[in-house]
Amino acid sequence: MFVWAGDKDKVESDFLAVIDLRPGSASYGDVVATLPIGATGTMPHHVEYEFPTDGMLFADGFTAGLTTLIDLNDPLRSQVAAHLSGMGKFAFPHSYARLDNGNVLVTLQGHDGKYGAPGGLAELSSDGKVVHTASAKSSATPEELVWPYSLAVVPGKDRGVVTLAEMGWPGEDYKTTSQVQIWAASDLKMLATVDLPQSGLGVHHTDPAKPRVLADGTVYVGTFSCGVYRIDGVSEGTPMATFVHAFPGGTTMHNACAVPVVVGKYYVQTVPETNGLIALDVSDPNKPIEAFRIKFDEKFSMPHWIAADRKSDRLVVTGNDMSWALIVKPDPATGVMKVDKTLPDGVNFDRVSWPHGDSGPARVHGALFGK
Numbered sequence: 001m002f003v004w005a006g007d008k009d010k011v012e013s014d015f016l017a018v019i020d021l022r023p024g025s026a027s028y029g030d031v032v033a034t035l036p037i038g039a040t041g042t043m044p045h046h047v048e049y050e051f052p053t054d055g056m057l058f059a060d061g062f063t064a065g066l067t068t069l070i071d072l073n074d075p076l077r078s079q080v081a082a083h084l085s086g087m088g089k090f091a092f093p094h095s096y097a098r099l100d101n102g103n104v105l106v107t108l109q110g111h112d113g114k115y116g117a118p119g120g121l122a123e124l125s126s127d128g129k130v131v132h133t134a135s136a137k138s139s140a141t142p143e144e145l146v147w148p149y150s151l152a153v154v155p156g157k158d159r160g161v162v163t164l165a166e167m168g169w170p171g172e173d174y175k176t177t178s179q180v181q182i183w184a185a186s187d188l189k190m191l192a193t194v195d196l197p198q199s200g201l202g203v204h205h206t207d208p209a210k211p212r213v214l215a216d217g218t219v220y221v222g223t224f225s226c227g228v229y230r231i232d233g234v235s236e237g238t239p240m241a242t243f244v245h246a247f248p249g250g251t252t253m254h255n256a257c258a259v260p261v262v263v264g265k266y267y268v269q270t271v272p273e274t275n276g277l278i279a280l281d282v283s284d285p286n287k288p289i290e291a292f293r294i295k296f297d298e299k300f301s302m303p304h305w306i307a308a309d310r311k312s313d314r315l316v317v318t319g320n321d322m323s324w325a326l327i328v329k330p331d332p333a334t335g336v337m338k339v340d341k342t343l344p345d346g347v348n349f350d351r352v353s354w355p356h357g358d359s360g361p362a363r364v365h366g367a368l369f370g371k
Helices: none
Strands: 002-007 015-019 031-036 044-047 056-061 066-071 079-084 090-098 104-111 114-124 130-135 148-154 159-164 179-184 189-195 208-213 219-223 227-232 240-246 260-263 266-271 276-281 289-295 303-309 314-319 324-330 337-339 362-368
Touching: 002 044, 002 056, 015 362, 044 090, 056 090, 056 362, 090 114, 090 148, 104 148, 114 148, 159 208, 159 219, 179 208, 179 227, 189 240, 208 260, 260 303, 266 303, 276 303, 289 337, 303 362, 314 362, 324 362
Parallel strands: 044 362, 148 208
Antiparallel strands: 002 015, 002 362, 015 031, 044 056, 056 066, 066 079, 090 104, 104 114, 114 130, 148 159, 159 179, 179 189, 208 219, 219 227, 227 240, 260 266, 266 276, 276 289, 303 314, 314 324, 324 337
16 A cells, blocks of 8 residues: 655655555555655645556645656555656646546646646646646636646546635635536546535535546535535536535534545545544435444544555545554445454554654655555
8 A cells, every 4th residue: 555645844755655455464554665755845645546557656745736756566666757847837736537548637726837726637648748738717617716626537438527626725715616617538628617506404515525436427526515416417418416415514624524435336435524434325326325434533533535445345544634544444235334453553654763764753645555
């Protein structure tokens, strides 16, 4: 497993940690290698959610406006292949998704070297070269609200679903958003803008965060305000959004719902309000049903990021720039989730020593499983 980490006191280099999760291994649960990236205080943030088939991982240091391209083909001897900053006229990359052709689609929250709307999208080759870019501006959205945040690519349909939500910057007023864009992924043409309707149960439509493609091709969008919306008409017809579920929380930045993951027939959401995860059975995407919720020990606070091991029934969960990573095992038949009993205390990043030296505690964000 790979965990994207920032030196807590911002003195030493930020780094990628490699954890041995091979069942039965003598070093099971240990950090067996680290890769300092040669940059400090970048705010390591998002990485790709799935292990790239070519072993080349895109990882975001958000406040530095930096993408680090990391060669993971030899996990114990990973290497920085490139540092990428500006992408055409756009800057401050946030999220990544693989296209059908193997290239990478990137959301960007700045332009002309500065953080600030309007942002755009970039398509990169797997070695980090810019193929083309496009502005996310449209007549449907005030320019100050054009913040491409996250995205999902619908396999085989030439469609990308992009959420508009501001990442936020210290000392600046946050701008609330409520729109999703539909793009033709092959040529970066914006096709439609979808307004998220109010839920009728409270404020759940603001700040769309993560789009996800369900097993049957249905697209869900989760919001930081803890709503879940089904997006119809992505590939054909008129795109529209329908509210389908609300999780607890979403009223402040401290209980905002963050990253979900789709595992089989389950949509699993990180829910800080309950300090755990909630799994929805989405066998019928029109009527998701809560299947199970797990509450973590208080030492695992602010669950935020989640990714799945596609070769086994394991999830990795990290806190929002906290110093822990936890392994959770969901039952694919029932959705019941348990902390991995072989690693009950997870992986601790509040430590002095690492394979690369005594750089002290680290904060973590993005994480993914290896091939």
